[in-house]
Amino acid sequence: MDKEDKKFDVIVVGSGIAGLYSALRLKKYGINVVVITKDKVDETNTNLAQGGMAVALGKDDSTELHLKDTIESGAGISDEEIVRILVSEAKNRVEEFIRFVGVQFERKNEEFDFALEGGHSLPRILHIRDKTGEYIQKSLVEKAMRENIRIIENAFLLKIVTEESHVIGAEVMLNGEHIKMSADNIILATGGSGQLYKITTNAQTATGDGIAIAYRAGAVVSNLEFVQFHPTATILPDGKVRLITEAIRGAGAKIINDRRERFVCKYDERCELATRDIISRAIYFEMQKKNTRIYLDLRDVPEEKIKKEFEGFYETMTRYRKDITKEPIEIVPAAHYMNGGIRVNEFGQSNLEGLYAIGEASCTGVHGANRLASNSLLEAVVFSSRAVEAIVNGAKWKGLRLEKKDLVNPPIDLGKHLEDVKIIRDVNELKEVMWNNVGIVREGKTLSEAILRIKKTRDKINQQKKIFDKKQLEFVNMLDLSELIATAALVREESRGCHYRKDFPSENEKWKVTINFVLQ
Numbered sequence: 001m002d003k004e005d006k007k008f009d010v011i012v013v014g015s016g017i018a019g020l021y022s023a024l025r026l027k028k029y030g031i032n033v034v035v036i037t038k039d040k041v042d043e044t045n046t047n048l049a050q051g052g053m054a055v056a057l058g059k060d061d062s063t064e065l066h067l068k069d070t071i072e073s074g075a076g077i078s079d080e081e082i083v084r085i086l087v088s089e090a091k092n093r094v095e096e097f098i099r100f101v102g103v104q105f106e107r108k109n110e111e112f113d114f115a116l117e118g119g120h121s122l123p124r125i126l127h128i129r130d131k132t133g134e135y136i137q138k139s140l141v142e143k144a145m146r147e148n149i150r151i152i153e154n155a156f157l158l159k160i161v162t163e164e165s166h167v168i169g170a171e172v173m174l175n176g177e178h179i180k181m182s183a184d185n186i187i188l189a190t191g192g193s194g195q196l197y198k199i200t201t202n203a204q205t206a207t208g209d210g211i212a213i214a215y216r217a218g219a220v221v222s223n224l225e226f227v228q229f230h231p232t233a234t235i236l237p238d239g240k241v242r243l244i245t246e247a248i249r250g251a252g253a254k255i256i257n258d259r260r261e262r263f264v265c266k267y268d269e270r271c272e273l274a275t276r277d278i279i280s281r282a283i284y285f286e287m288q289k290k291n292t293r294i295y296l297d298l299r300d301v302p303e304e305k306i307k308k309e310f311e312g313f314y315e316t317m318t319r320y321r322k323d324i325t326k327e328p329i330e331i332v333p334a335a336h337y338m339n340g341g342i343r344v345n346e347f348g349q350s351n352l353e354g355l356y357a358i359g360e361a362s363c364t365g366v367h368g369a370n371r372l373a374s375n376s377l378l379e380a381v382v383f384s385s386r387a388v389e390a391i392v393n394g395a396k397w398k399g400l401r402l403e404k405k406d407l408v409n410p411p412i413d414l415g416k417h418l419e420d421v422k423i424i425r426d427v428n429e430l431k432e433v434m435w436n437n438v439g440i441v442r443e444g445k446t447l448s449e450a451i452l453r454i455k456k457t458r459d460k461i462n463q464q465k466k467i468f469d470k471k472q473l474e475f476v477n478m479l480d481l482s483e484l485i486a487t488a489a490l491v492r493e494e495s496r497g498c499h500y501r502k503d504f505p506s507e508n509e510k511w512k513v514t515i516n517f518v519l520q
């Protein structure tokens with residue numbers, strides 16, 4: 001890369017739906033854009049999405065109903081104004097996405113074939129069998145190739161460079177070398193952070209880098225305590241974790257324990273179609289009883305339907321010699337989605353001028369305390385379009401304004417001291433700590449211990465002053481984000497959405513606020 005090669009109008013970081021769709025729209029308007037991505041172009045959560053994209057297009061559906069379901073799932077923390085933008089722009093934005101990218105969602109007699117997922121009042125999920133993400137990723141990459149979008153693989157974002165809270169560029173590691181790129185705008189589309197946990201459905205790349213890097217640059221990060229666990233993942237014989245889409249429960253699959261009892265209805269009258277947080281906790285509590293194992297039983301779902309609509313799952317399990325039409329499959333909950341992230345306004349703009357965040361790395365306010373299934377691909381489409389329009393129109397930077405009632409850097413009392421705890425040796429130990437102390441069910445004592453251990457580890461790394469490789473850089477980002485998640489979880493002394501505190505098991509009106517952090 002020579003000097004001229006390193007100047008762009010916009011640097012997009014990430015090659016999932018948020019990054020590639022933003023880049024494609026920018027290119028359409030003649031903007032000089034580059035996409036950097038730390039791995040191969042398709043090593044993304046987008047590629048793994050199964051269920052689909054929620055949009056109120058059906059004849060019995062309405063934006064009001066989609067709004068109601070989203071707000072209900074968000075458990076009092078969603079920003080209603082932003083949710084209204086999402087659902088009311090969804091139809092046009094999604095139709096444009098389909099036309100522009102060429103994704104063919106499944107149809108039945110000319111109409112879209114809507115799937116049903118937990119928390120939705122009626123079927124409204126556009127999908128392509130259970131391989132929606134794979135088709136979306138492939139279509140985006142092909143379109144990006146046709147449009148000659150410059151995509152640089154194995155380019156790791158190290159740092160956002162600012163001057164007086166204004167973005168001027170980025171530092172990137174490319175082939176082991178640190179390089180500087182300049183641009184007045186950066187779109188962070190770096191995805192989520194499931195890899196912070198021992199069991200996750202997420203891609204290897206989902207280590208939360210963008211959130212940690214933006215925080216270190218001075219961006220506000222919010223709602224990080226709300227980590228969504230998916231109730232139905234299965235650990236394959238080779239140790240890989242595979243998500244089982246909840247559309248399969250929409251089609252009639254049941255969750256049972258090893259005594260073949262259905263137990264989720266004891267926790268919620270919607271049974272297997274309750275929201276993910278409720279089912280994950282139901283499974284967690286059931287598993288605590290004498291080490292009970294939990295299974296997904298598909299025997300009520302017609303065999304033909306399984307083979308056609310859940311082709312991906314059927315194929316995978318057949319490869320491991322399991323006939324899902326006949327035998328229940330053992331399941332575990334797994335870290336799945338980061339509801340919080342870099343706090344942005346209705347145009348994806350953060351508090352740092354020129355810094356945008358889109359997709360799972362962002363916190364628009366849509367998901368609140370718990371994302372409604374299949375709202376994230378939609379969110380990426382709607383808000384990348386809005387961010388691109390803001391950049392193209394060159395309107396005055398609106399930026400982010402926090403509301404008075406929002407908490408910023410709330411104080412915490414950790415009780416113990418650094419000397420009382422052990423450091424975390426490596427990434428696997430960090431994942432264990434996050435799983436055990438900052439997981440599906442949390443409490444003050446173990447959250448404090450996790451925070452102290454992370455702080456102590458961070459102090460040790462700071463002293464080492466080593467030149468980091470990619471894995472070490474990720475580890476540092478994971479430590480920073482883990483500390484923020486655990487701190488937010490410790491601050492929130494209640495249970496709401498996907499944040500559950502054993503020591504504060506009820507929802508508390510006083511906590512109907514967002515918890516924000518900004519480096520000072």
Ligand SMILES: Cc1cc2nc3c(=O)[nH]c(=O)nc-3n(C[C@H](O)[C@H](O)[C@H](O)COP(=O)(O)OP(=O)(O)OC[C@H]3O[C@@H](n4cnc5c(N)ncnc54)[C@H](O)[C@@H]3O)c2cc1C
Nearest residue numbers: 014015016018038045046051052157191359360374376377
């Ligand atoms: C198994 C699974 C199933 C899902 N199913 C659905 C579904 O049916 N419907 C739905 O709406 N949502 C679903 N989701 C969630 C949804 O897929 C994601 O939220 C969405 O795809 C995120 O898109 P993104 O573009 O923000 O991030 P990603 O697609 O994860 O892309 C992130 C990109 O950032 C890059 N990156 C990260 N850090 C750096 C760095 N330091 N430097 C450079 N590049 C970096 C990565 O390499 C990657 O290219 C699912 C998620 C999973 C894991």
